[in-house]
Amino acid sequence: MIALLLRDLRLAVRAGGGFGLGLAFFLIVVTLVPFGVGPEGQILGRIAPGILWLGALLACLLSLDRIFALDFEDGSLDLLATAPVPLEGVVTIKALAHWITTGLPLVVAAPVFGLLMHLESTAYFWMILALALGTPALSVLGTFGAALTVGLKRGGLLLSLLVLPLYVPTLIFGAELVRRGAQNMDTNVPLLMLAGITAAVIAVVPFASAAAIRVNLR
Template structure:
């Protein structure tokens, strides 16, 4: 499993889906927003949680199509399906590799990018917590969409359309957690909901992704 994780990390970086791509897209989104809504600090501070979460969500979409595509093209996916290692475990490792190369850099960079949007000082910690809890769900759900579209030519757009509706609950509760934290309100409900969504996703989705891969490879 560790060898597979290290292999996927190297492939992600070499294929252009590594740390820089998601961060660059995240920065572009954060930079363009003030040009669209104006430089008014109060307005930016109000919409900052939602904008940061939308930027992180879209940045995660950029490299989803590469999760299984490279393995499918070189025949490694067929070997992984027939290997003694459970396919559900392989899917989980690939989701972890995607999160390390895409989600984790976004978590680290979010407080810095929040400054550009005048995110309130007290909300920076909640921004990190919400992304740390929510981005693993984005990566795991992404493996399901990638499994459904594996082998399809130009399946990136279809993958985005399949995955985006499943991202909505994580987006809602993640942004709400930051908003409540910024306003000093009770954060227990969105925090528990976000953690519950991620826990359920991590526990259940790898089985669905593994089943989709088996069907596509028949």
């Protein structure tokens, strides 16, 4: 499993889906927003939690189609499906590799992008915590969409349409957690909801993704 994780990390970086792509897209979103809504710091600070979460969500979408596509093209996916290792474990490892190369850099860079958006100083801790809790769910849900569209030509748009509705609860509670943290309000409800969503997704979705892969490989 460790060897598979290291292999996927190397493939993600070589295929252009590594650390730089998601961060560059995140930076573009954060840079363009002030041009659309104006440079007023008060307005930017108010919408910063939602914009930062939306940018992170869209950045995660960029590399979802590569999770299984490369393995499908070279035949490795068939070998993984028949290997002694459970396919659910393979899906989990691939989700972890996607999070390390996409989600984790976004968590680390969030404070810098928060400065650009005039994020309230009291919200930085909550922004990092929300992304750290929520981005794993985005990666795991992404494996489900990638499993459904594996083998389809030009399946990137279909993948986005399938996955985006599943991302909505994480987006809502993640942004709400940051907003409440910035205003020194009670954060227990969005925090527990966000953690619960991530835990449920990690527990259930790998089985659905593995089932979708088996159907597509028949």
